[in-house]
Amino acid sequence: MTVVMEDVGMSFGGPTPVLEGVSVRIEPGEFVCLLGASGCGKSTLLNLIARLEAPTAGVVKAPREGAAFMFQDAALFPWLTARGNIELALRFAGVPAAERRGRAGELLRLVHLGDAADLRPHQLSGGMRQRVALARALAQDRPLLLMDEPFAALDAITRDLLHVELERVWRQTGRTVVFVTHNVTEAVRLGQRVLLLSSRPGRVVAEWDVPAAARHDAPAAAALTAAITARLGQEIRRHAH
Numbered sequence: 001m002t003v004v005m006e007d008v009g010m011s012f013g014g015p016t017p018v019l020e021g022v023s024v025r026i027e028p029g030e031f032v033c034l035l036g037a038s039g040c041g042k043s044t045l046l047n048l049i050a051r052l053e054a055p056t057a058g059v060v061k062a063p064r065e066g067a068a069f070m071f072q073d074a075a076l077f078p079w080l081t082a083r084g085n086i087e088l089a090l091r092f093a094g095v096p097a098a099e100r101r102g103r104a105g106e107l108l109r110l111v112h113l114g115d116a117a118d119l120r121p122h123q124l125s126g127g128m129r130q131r132v133a134l135a136r137a138l139a140q141d142r143p144l145l146l147m148d149e150p151f152a153a154l155d156a157i158t159r160d161l162l163h164v165e166l167e168r169v170w171r172q173t174g175r176t177v178v179f180v181t182h183n184v185t186e187a188v189r190l191g192q193r194v195l196l197l198s199s200r201p202g203r204v205v206a207e208w209d210v211p212a213a214a215r216h217d218a219p220a221a222a223a224l225t226a227a228i229t230a231r232l233g234q235e236i237r238r239h240a241h
């Protein structure tokens with residue numbers, strides 16, 4: 001289903017609302033990146049989309065079944081193997097016991113971890129742990145995948161690899177993805193659309209479509225990245241003064 005936010009505001013009681021007048025429409029299967037300065041309300045926006053919180057103004061229309069989340073920290077259970085972590089998520093999702101092992105294997109193969117199923121988190125690299133976290137998020141079988149800086153703690157090479165993986169998984173699964181990042185290059189690499197949120201109050205102040213061609217054309221991607229970076233810089237300076 002389409003996610004719609006109409007004139008949404010969110011206040012936690014302070015002098016300025018965290019979000020104000022946010023209107024966004026996200027089509028099923030879309031990949032949208034959300035950029036903004038630290039503390040501008042990006043996580044709050046994700047919580048509203050997931051229906052974990054209700055807005056203090058405006059309307060949020062989002063899937064009733066909620067969303068799957070993925071964070072910077074994989075937060076896997078250390079005493080369970082990669083497969084065990086996925087099986088647990090499947091159990092919470094109501095998948096019958098007899099189907100869990102097979103389904104966990106499929107999900108681990110989807111994120112190219114078929115050979116690592118029996119390893120525990122401490123035996124996995126940071127990138128592998130994030131792939132398990134991605135498989136676990138997919139195990140919840142929700143149409144919406146909300147990603148809050150999931151690759152921010154990874155080195156650049158591993159992050160590039162995960163970008164390729166995530167793009168493939170997104171195409172294969174048809175999920176709607178909302179991806180929060182501070183990294184403009186990452187937003188242009190992954191998003192079909194990039195939204196820029198201002199700070200205090202958080203509003204969508206700019207929006208760019210990323211042409212599919214930009215993914216394969218380095219100069220086009222670089223030009224767009226430069227334009228977005230300049231606009232983000234303006235927003236951060238405006239807030240700093």
Ligand SMILES: Nc1ncnc2c1ncn2[C@@H]1O[C@H](COP(=O)(O)OP(=O)(O)OP(=O)(O)O)[C@@H](O)[C@H]1O
Pocket residue numbers: 012018036037038039040041042043044045
């Ligand atoms: N439950 C809450 N109660 C009170 N204030 C809150 C609550 N949740 C968030 N805030 C405030 O709302 C503002 C936005 O927080 P949020 O975590 O959404 O920002 P963010 O853009 O995700 O930040 P970052 O980029 O640093 O992760 C912050 O000032 C935060 O202190």
